[in-house]
Amino acid sequence: MRINVLQHTPNEGPGMIQDWSTKHGHKMFIYHPYQFGYLPTASETDMLIILGGPMSPNDDLLWIKQERELIKKLISQDKPIWGVCYGAQQIVKTLGYKVTKAPAKEVGFAPVYRRDAKFLNIPEELNVLHWHEEMFEIPSGAQLLFSSDKVENQGFIMNHRIVGLQFHLEPKADNVREMVVNDFPYLEGSSLHQTKTEILQTKIADNNKQTLYKLLDYISKR
Known part of the structure; x- marks a missing residue:
């Protein structure tokens, strides 16, 4: 399977998603549309991963609109799509729903907390990395998958083929360090009131990886 990844900033890569891809023998291609302007075609995409970034799907940029055209085609072709943070917001925007400021900035x-989709046998609670101040509406026909104490809409699953998460399951410890050392000013104003040191000292739980793998397995299987 060819997995095409849309990466939107140098310090937010695929992390454990790449490990999952390697484990299953898939071929991963990483695109940087914010820098180079290139996107894969729908015909050469078996699965799409849309990562996070500092931009908003509400920004009036050509490549952001082109991403949504690709997402729209893949949805119509029933191909698996995984969206993280901005990526999840892009899926929601493509479906005609709103992305707005969240009631609290979470960094x-x-x-x-798991809300729906008990059939997936994923944990009822996960300690995850948040790096956002916007949130998405839950599209019609999608199941609310996760909520946090401060933001209700933290994740959804749709049509057995699409997962959108406002938070990050994919980072490994090295990825978290990369995010923090390059984007630490974004901590200002966070409702979580954590310092750089506190974030860097937080151990990533094993069940984050297990949940990530379960969800990727679920949407990628016919």
Whole structure:
């Protein structure tokens, strides 16, 4: 399977998603549309991963609109799509729903709670990395998958083929360090009130990886 990844900033890569891809023998291609302007075609995409970034799907940029055209085609072709943070917001925007300011800016580690999709056998609570101040509406026909204490809409699953998460399951310890050392000013104003040191000292729980793998397995299987 060819997995095409849309990466939107140098310090937010695929992390454990790449490990999952390697484990299953898939071929991963990483695109940087914010820098180079290139996107894969729908015909050469078996699965799409849309990562986070500092931009908003509400920004009036050509490449952001072109991403949504690609997402729209892949949805119509029933191909698996995984969206993280900005990526999840892009999926929601493509489906015609709103992305707005969240009631609280969340930057740092905090729990999310499973809301629906008990059939997936994923944990009822996960301690995950948040790095956002916007949130998405839950599209019609999608199941609310996760909520946090401060933001209700933290994740959704749709049509057995699409997952959108406002938070980050994919980072490994090295990835968290990369995010913090390059984007630490974004901590200012966070409702989680965590310092750089506190974030860097937080151990990534094993069940984050297990949950990530379960969800990727679920949407990628026919």
